[in-house]
Amino acid sequence: MATESTRDQIFAQTQQVVDFAFTAAVADVFPDMVRRSVPGYETVISQLGVLARHYAQTDSTIYDLGCSLGAATLAMATQVRQPGVQYICVDNSEAMIQRCEQRLQRQLPVASFQTLVEDICQVPMQRASIVVLNFTLQFIQPAARQALIERIYHALLPGGVLILSEKIKFAEADQQALMTELYLEFKRANGYSELEISQKRSALENVLIPDTLAVHHERLQRAGFSQSLVWFQNFVFASMIAVKA
Numbered sequence: 001m002a003t004e005s006t007r008d009q010i011f012a013q014t015q016q017v018v019d020f021a022f023t024a025a026v027a028d029v030f031p032d033m034v035r036r037s038v039p040g041y042e043t044v045i046s047q048l049g050v051l052a053r054h055y056a057q058t059d060s061t062i063y064d065l066g067c068s069l070g071a072a073t074l075a076m077a078t079q080v081r082q083p084g085v086q087y088i089c090v091d092n093s094e095a096m097i098q099r100c101e102q103r104l105q106r107q108l109p110v111a112s113f114q115t116l117v118e119d120i121c122q123v124p125m126q127r128a129s130i131v132v133l134n135f136t137l138q139f140i141q142p143a144a145r146q147a148l149i150e151r152i153y154h155a156l157l158p159g160g161v162l163i164l165s166e167k168i169k170f171a172e173a174d175q176q177a178l179m180t181e182l183y184l185e186f187k188r189a190n191g192y193s194e195l196e197i198s199q200k201r202s203a204l205e206n207v208l209i210p211d212t213l214a215v216h217h218e219r220l221q222r223a224g225f226s227q228s229l230v231w232f233q234n235f236v237f238a239s240m241i242a243v244k245a
């Protein structure tokens, strides 16, 4: 059984690179992988607790879409004080959901959460005070993104929020080059080899498709959100909050 600290060596050996997928092998090393691959990940997770504490509404639902091992839900559940809040964690990776369910069972009252193996583009949602897409929209086909954001908007209660964390790209080539180079340095500083970095880049190429912040803001506004703003940014990663009036 893998432990929380099992080291990510998924791309350490030379291999025939295939499209990246959230397999059992990835789920086993995910806490280490995401911590060493997403600058600011731990800050984003802990701040989700602060945001949830502020935006949770009594007798409402909080959705964690693309929940992986449930880190966002655990951070939020630790901070939320409002009564009657239900957490629904959705992921289409069975390996992730199995491990997520075990983790949540150890830490939250069983009646307070549900885990679902489902496509987030299909899952029904309603009465949401908060929807979290933490590094997940980037894996959804670009053509399906607007419809998903619109379904989230309609599921939110007045005053509800979408918290959207993403890998981003920059419209200006010089900014893209600078931020990418600094991000690569972050990976090297975290012990990834040039082989690991380049094999993972190839594996993600057709799977993780980033948008610019301008595209995100435009999509959120088109869906109806009255406000969208960046509350966190670190190299090629950012997190936005979008408010439904």
Ligand SMILES: C[S@@+](CC[C@H](N)C(=O)[O-])C[C@H]1O[C@@H](n2cnc3c(N)ncnc32)[C@H](O)[C@@H]1O
Pocket (backbone or CB within 6 Å): 022, 034, 065, 066, 067, 068, 069, 070, 071, 072, 090, 091, 092, 093, 096, 118, 119, 120, 121, 133, 134, 135, 136, 139, 140
């Ligand atoms: C980078 S991880 C998310 C990390 C997680 N939200 C966290 O904060 O630790 C992306 C997750 O999205 C899931 N995912 C990707 N496409 C999906 C889809 N169409 N429906 C449901 N889950 C999806 C993957 O299985 C994976 O677990």
Ligand SMILES: O=C(O)C(=O)C[C@]1(C(=O)O)C=C[C@@H](O)C=C1
Pocket (backbone or CB within 6 Å): 033, 034, 037, 038, 135, 167, 200, 201, 204, 208
């Ligand atoms: O390693 C990268 O290049 C990443 O983009 C990091 C990233 C992500 O942003 O989702 C990619 C896949 C893993 O899920 C963990 C992190």
